[in-house]
Amino acid sequence: MAGDIEARLQELGLELPAAPVPVANYVPALQAGNLLFISGQIAKAADGSLMTGSVGTDLTVEDGQKAARLCALNILAQAKAALGSLDRIQQVVRLTGFVNAGAGFADHPKVINGASDLMVEVLGDKGRHTRAAVGASGLPANTAVEVDAILMVG
Amino acid sequence: MAGDIEARLQELGLELPAAPVPVANYVPALQAGNLLFISGQIAKAADGSLMTGSVGTDLTVEDGQKAARLCALNILAQAKAALGSLDRIQQVVRLTGFVNAGAGFADHPKVINGASDLMVEVLGDKGRHTRAAVGASGLPANTAVEVDAILMVG
C-alpha cells in the first residue's frame, strides 16, 4: 500500500526517479539515531538525463530551479529506498544546496528554492527545513545543482 | 529578564541584529533532538546593510573577518529567536564557513576566525566548535561570507 506522501506525489503528478546507487565506497543514505543522512544528490531526471552547466551562464535561474527540484526528488527517492515509506519522514531538518555558478552570480537562494518548494509541496510543514545555499566552482558530472540532506525520521 | 549570555553581549557592546526571516519555504532554525540547526547566515549588520564582495579582491582579509563576525551575530540572533534565551546554548558544535573568494585565495581560516572568535568571546568554552572553512565561487546577494551552524541546546 502506498502511503499518504506517495499519494500526495501522485496527486502532484510527480514521479520519483529510481534512487541512484553509488558506484563507489559510499552509500546513498544512512541513519544515525533518528537522523537520516542523505548523500549529495545531483539533477538527474527520471529518464536518466542530467541537467548540466553553470547557472547564470549556460543556464537561467529558472533552469537552475528545475535542477534543484530534481535534486529534491532524488533526495525523496533515496529516503523512500532507505525507509520503505516516505510517511516515516517527520521533518526535513537541513538541506545544503550547492549551485554550479561562477563569480558574480548572486541568486543562489532563488535556485535552491526549487528544492525547498518541492519539499513543502510534497511534505507540507514537515518539509520546512533549515538550509544553506552557496556557489560551487564546479560539481560532479557538471550537474547544475547538488543538494544533500538530513531528515528526522520515525 | 535578560540571561547571562545577553548580559555578556551588552558587556561586549554587541548588539544582535533582528533575526532575518526567510522569505521562502525554509526556516531560520529547527531543533532535532538536542541539536539546533541554523540556516546559513549572511553578513548583514544590525542596520540592515550587507557586506558584499569577493575577499582578496574587493575586500581585505580584515573586512572578511568583520563579515564573518556579522554572520556569527546573526547565528546568535537566530538562536535567541528559536530558543528564547541564549543561556540554553550548551555548545556550538559545528560552523561551516563559506568565503566568497576566487582561485588563489588561501586565507579562508583567517576570515572565518571572525566568526569563531565572536562565538568564544560571547559564549566562552561553550563557543568552541568544530568547523570547516572553504571558498565559494559566489554567495547569496554577493555576501562576503556565509556561515551555517549546529548547536547543542538544553
Place this chain on the structure above:
Amino acid sequence: MAGDIEARLQELGLELPAAPVPVANYVPALQAGNLLFISGQIAKAADGSLMTGSVGTDLTVEDGQKAARLCALNILAQAKAALGSLDRIQQVVRLTGFVNAGAGFADHPKVINGASDLMVEVLGDKGRHTRAAVGASGLPANTAVEVDAILMVG
C-alpha cells in the same frame, strides 16, 4: 594496547599523521550525543608537507585522490585523539569533500573516492558513509582537498 582498527592500519602499512591542533578558537573534534563532529581536515601528510593546488590544473585526478586520502587519514587521527581508540567508531556517517578546482572540472567524485576508499579499507562496513563531493573556488593554505566528517561513536 593498540585496538583492532589500529592493527588494521599497521597491516595496511598506514601511519596516522599527528592530529593537527587548530591555532584558533575552534577545536578539531567535538562530541554531541553519540555523534563526533570533526573539523575540516586538509591534505597534510605525516611528514608535515601539504598537497596544494587546483585539481585538473596543477594536479591530476590521481594526485587529488592522494590528497583526499590524506584528509581521511587526518580525520582518523583526530578521531583517535578525541576517542582514545578508533575501535569506538561505530559508523562513519557523513563526509563532505571539497575539491580545490576551477570551472569545468567535473571529476569531484573520483577525487573524493580517495577519502571514501581509505575509510572502507581501514574500517570495513563501518567506513561506508554518506557524502557530498563539490568544487571549492579555493581552500585553506591552497590545500588540494578538504574533508570534514560526522562519525557515530560508542
